[in-house]
Amino acid sequence: xxxxxxxxxxxxxxxxxxxxxxxxxxxxxxxxxxxxxxxxxxxxxxxxxxxxxxxxxxxxxxxxxxxxxxxxxxxxxxxxxxxxxxxxxxxxxxxxxxxxxxxxxxxxxx
Amino acid sequence: xxxxxxxxxxxxxxxxxxxxxxxxxxxxxxxxxxxxxxxxxxxxxxxxxxxxxxxxxxxxxxxxxxxxxxxxxxxxxxxxxxxxxxxxxxxxxxxxxxxxxxxxxxxxxxxxxxxxxxxx
Numbered sequence: 755x756x757x758x759x760x761x762x763x764x765x766x767x768x769x770x771x772x773x774x775x776x777x778x779x780x781x782x783x784x785x786x787x788x789x790x791x792x793x794x795x796x797x798x799x800x801x802x803x804x805x806x807x808x809x810x811x812x813x814x815x816x817x818x819x820x821x822x823x824x825x826x827x828x829x830x831x832x833x834x835x836x837x838x839x840x841x842x843x844x845x846x847x848x849x850x851x852x853x854x855x856x857x858x859x860x861x862x863x864x
Numbered sequence: 865x866x867x868x869x870x871x872x873x874x875x876x877x878x879x880x881x882x883x884x885x886x887x888x889x890x891x892x893x894x895x896x897x898x899x900x901x902x903x904x905x906x907x908x909x910x911x912x913x914x915x916x917x918x919x920x921x922x923x924x925x926x927x928x929x930x931x932x933x934x935x936x937x938x939x940x941x942x943x944x945x946x947x948x949x950x951x952x953x954x955x956x957x958x959x960x961x962x963x964x965x966x967x968x969x970x971x972x973x974x975x976x977x978x979x980x981x982x983x984x
Binding site for chain 2: 755757788790792794799800801803805808811843845847850851852853854855856857858
């Protein structure tokens with residue numbers, strides 16, 4: 755299985771909105787609603803920010819939102835804050851009952 | 865509050881097996897609602913899913929690692945384990961264990977990660 759494709763980096767100024775794309779195939783992103791997004795700060799374990807394409811776990815800011823169209827999922831962060839600077843990974847369940855991660859995107863707050 | 869903690873050797877010689885254990889506290893590994901997963905991350909690189917085991921013992925593995933990976937459960941100790949055979953330098957990474965919520969299919973609780981270096 756190949757990693758899902760994400761842009762290597764995305765940046766924005768405080769208060770702005772950014773969107774991270776996650777491109778897969780009909781065997782993963784396009785197959786199910788089980789697309790999730792993880793935030794990882796340096797030296798820390800990942801933390802789930804979005805699950806089932808667009809749902810937020812309890813405690814996650816509503817500035818984070820997710821969507822999907824066909825084989826591509828997206829994560830949008832509105833009202834960008836300094837604490838949002840981190841690496842972000844998408845993940846999808848696959849038709850082979852496995853999980854695949856995206857290549858990762860470094861978000862920089864200018 | 866569920867907590868996971870990885871343990872095992874930080875240094876493994878090439879061609880030897882890598883063995884790690886994840887101890888789960890704050891919840892039973894035998895609850896039937898969850899899978900138990902391993903994920904790794906080479907320094908400066910992205911996350912790679914290794915595989916998972918269900919409470920009843922069924923497993924799913926990353927196809928690229930399947931021939932070398934075994935994940936097992938020890939319900940008496942509330943632990944699950946990873947064994948990766950015939951390691952090379954490419955297996956050097958931080959290894960994380962995580963709980964995989966069975967209905968939502970998300971990795972909702974993670975260990976802190978343990979670094980493993982493959983070197984002679």
